[in-house]
Amino acid sequence: MITDMQLVFLILIITTICFLVPRFRADLVAVNALLALLLTGLITVPEAFAGFSNSVVIMVAALFIVGEGVFQSGLAQKAGDLLVKKTGNSEWKLTIFMLILVAFLSGFISNTGTVAILLPIVVSLCRQMHLHPGKLLIPMAFASSMGGALTLIGTAPNLIASQSLHDAGYGALTFFAFTPIGLTMLAVGILYLWFFGRKMLDKPLENKTGTAEKFDAAELVEQYGVSDNIFAVKTPKESKLIGKMIKQLHLPSTYNVTLLEVIKKETSSLLRLKGRRQPQRITVDPSYVVEAGDIFLIYGQEEVLAKLVADTGFILQKGASFQLEESHLAEVILTPQSRLIKQTIKDVNFREKYGLTVLAMKHQFSEPRQFGPDETLLYGDAILVHGKWKDIALLSSEKNDTVVLKSAAEDTNLANQTQRSGIAGIILLGMLLAMVLELVPAVVAIVVAAVLMILTGCVRQTDQAYQSINWQTVILIACMLPMATALENTGGVTFMSEGLIHSLGAIGPIAVLAGLYAITSLFSQFISNTATAVLLFPVAILTAEQMAVSPIPMVMAVAFSSSMAFATPVATPPNAMVMAAGKYTFLDFVRVGIPLQLIIALVAIVLLPLFFPF
Template identity: 40%
Template sequence: MTSDMMITLSVLAITAALFMSGKVRSDLVAICSLIVLVLFDILTPDEALSGFANSIVIMMIGLFVVGGGIFQTGLAKMASGRLLKLAGTSETRLLVTIMLASAGIGAFVSNTGTVAVMLPIVVSMAMSSGISPSRLLMPLAFASSLGGALTLIGTPPNLVIRETLMNAGFEELSFFSFTPIGLVCVGLGTILIVVLSKFLLPKGAKKAKGTRGEGRSLEELAGQYQLSQNLYRVQVGEGSPITSKKLIDLDIPKRYHVHIIELRRRTSSKNPFFKTINQEIAGPTTLLQEQDILYVYGAFEQVEQFAKENGLDLLDQQVVERTGDNPSKPSSQSNGYASREIGIAEVLLPPNSALINKLVKHSGFREKYNVNILGIQRKGEYLLHDLKDEKIRSGDALLVQGTWEGISLLSKEQTDVVVVGQPLEAAASVTLDHKAPIAGGIMLLMIVLMILDIFPAVVSVMIAAVLMVVTGCLRNMEEAYKTINWESIVLIGGMIPMSIAIQNTGAAALLSTQLVESLGSFGPLALLAGVYFTTSILTLFISNTACAVLFAPIALTAAVELGVSPMPFMFAVAIGAGMCFAVPFSTPPNALVMSAGKYTFKNYVRLGLPLQLILGVVMVILLPFFFPF
């Protein structure tokens, strides 16, 4: 073993270990590994940067933009919503429909985007059908990964093996090369999930059928975040020192550790009653007046101190506010944090959200969307106080309160947040935006160009991406750039040169020789099983793209050494990398549904591990029939 090979394998091992730990961003790890390989003269600067000029990276950028156009115009929401409405209220029919819709959309756009669009629709459909969302959300995430096996552009590992085969002089894969084996994956996966989920998914709490409400069960959210125990009403008394002052100047959260989230104001001095139409979110510029009723969120002792020091009356539970002649008690659970105009919703953060590691006070929720963050759910615990200086972390679920209009505006921001718990009608709405047909036509044009092979695949994708901007499906280039997951792009661009180093130093030949020597004597089927399950196990710990980039050249060399066609082995790498279900953080869709479905790590292992193993065994048996040795 040469010194260059030892250094390359050491860098590879350290890189894999850092990927598994998850403590350092994967794109930073990839760039650092490149720098080390350049410093040791294993890669030239040109070779180190070659990954960013690779057609895979350029195609992924284009596909993110095309997918962004599909999502922004509402086309994906329309398609999935219409399909789900046809499913009725039967849990099995709804489950099958959700999976087929998710797989179908996931065949053409990113699986993360697919789940982000469908998640609020599925939650609202589940609630209105009396089904626990936990019965549907994990299958939704798994189906989006299954759909990635249907087309060339379904998932990055598919593009990786295409590029590896082309560079080695083998026939280029077509757009639908994956479709036959992908249909088997989707069909078998759907059947297995429908059967296994009956026994292995949590039952969850059901909601009575036909129950309507302004959200994904406001009572459930309120109880979950203990809103009723932390919401109090105080009235600004005569001569109060906070009268005629703006909230931003009073700095109440810092001084008293309480938050004023809403106020209700008398409409006329002649009218002794309060009208809920004057209910409004308390913002930094809100000017307080005498007789205002403030809804204050915080611990009772701190609210009491705030009221005592500022001449406020702490109202008891019997005081009634009136709208005309209709009393509504403030102790009613929905009153105080939700009404016809104002509501609450739960917000989930995709793993690549720009909000991760930002302080709550710097999140911009209030400034951009006029909503307040009331609580944070983190690993089964609820943070309810002193949130201003709390750092938002990956996997957090946020409880926000604001106008329904503001929440609706927030729900359109699918890059950094996914809103669940918005009004049932809004979540399930499938209104067709006027640009949606154009986005659908552009997507169809891209597929036709790729099937007919009129241009290289990367050119077809870039044509479609440019058309999305030119036709207004994305408003401008800034919107287009926002749709791109730059962490994934940098990761792919950084890992491709790693595979060059593995090949140039002979590490790929060494590892493939060991594979052949240990399994080759048992025949190509045993080697195929080794390739598939090694990839499948590795992708539990590192991203499927990085896994495919690293293992594709090893599998190719092993097949050539054994003297058989590399096709089944390369498809084993792509499918093995894409079908990862046994852990929650192996893929963004798995992580995205964790909070919404209230899943634990054990839930993923119970359903995902048998699914991953059974699919693996079937793929190893069937791949040689589709792609003979």
């Protein structure tokens, strides 16, 4: 008959396998694992839902709101502007300053949010300096992971590590407990990435991938292969369409085409004096009224064009060269936590929701192509959109779902942004001081900061505060904590601990620490670093207790190892975010990430016993 411990391990193995399957959401897997433990009687009802009242879960949720305030207030954008000012035209300055800036920001706010803010800035700088963006984006993702390990609040495993030690009776970790070793890892990582990593990523510039100093719409259209599907038609003077609104024509449903722009030959007052005529371009919306002489740029298949012309009376402008307006185009990538993932274009209602038309898309490891309304958006997709510049700018502020990678649209000027960024900076600084000086419990300082971000308008709406929380991470932590409880209750933690001691204990505690680091590192390449940390912290503490040594270096080894995941594109959200923008393959991460993984592991194993003796 199967024992309780064997049953827990069976549920854990099935859960781990489900984590590895991209089709299943990690939070949903964790919820089902929690229910399996509860329904099999391995944990009680209070134990099952204790995770939702855990202070770590509250802190993680509140930190997302604090980070949103930093982003919306423009404080993070000012850091990006600083990157532009300081780099000049030097690849050395751009690389080193970028890595330091990304790491610093990730030490205090979400590393995913940091990458979302700086990704389009770095890509733009690469275009200006004629560098392939792939040379810098993997280093940026890796720096965000190393930066997250600098402070107590930089990443969820650090917070869970502190709480685990506190619950075990060893006291919580201080705010900068991770900093000395984290800074050493960061310095070593930057040296590796500059001298070795970027050379392995030194890809030649492509002729059609936006290598010009300025945003080039023609190159972007050519890259996504939509230039052959853009046609120009003219409205004749006697057309029956004159005076009708676009929505009355039902062109998308009847002919599967979209009117993108209208070119009107109007004359501005200034140019009229000189006798020149200046065409005016307007992005077509459903309420636009057709006028005689209008030239429409249509997006659709060539096969339906003849029927469209025959039915509507439009005159096809053969031989004429018309290009889409630069400020109406943008390349967008989906964030790992995007709510659009696994939805179809039809389900998303992209045009109705954002006012933008999706022209083409690119899945990971695939060439750009056109798509149907039933095409499913996937993790890491890049899409080409068309619309008004203010709608593109609005989309660029939706950092939770999308990142606008390339665009000629003007930046939106938020009212009182300078004042708000100053307020956000004061709130963030106050939170850090309260935590460093231990004036109040860490959870209180973080929740107060989150509330102040809302009350002061740094987060402009309460709904946006809720939307900023990555509920997948929150649910994942809350549901995986009972798994650790079940392992402890049934002796599973003791079993794993004794296995480590039996295999490596004779060599010494450093060997056991190295074994813990290696196991954590292996798991964190494929499943959530948070889930990995939650499961292995109890093992680390019990192993140290059975060896009669301090558990602090063991716990910190698990925390560092779970955050330093570089070898696969699915190891961390920043890795996934840069994949499409840098045009990386899976092997790019393996080639650059595994050596860095080993170097950082060696630094951790050597330094941890020195800073935190056994």
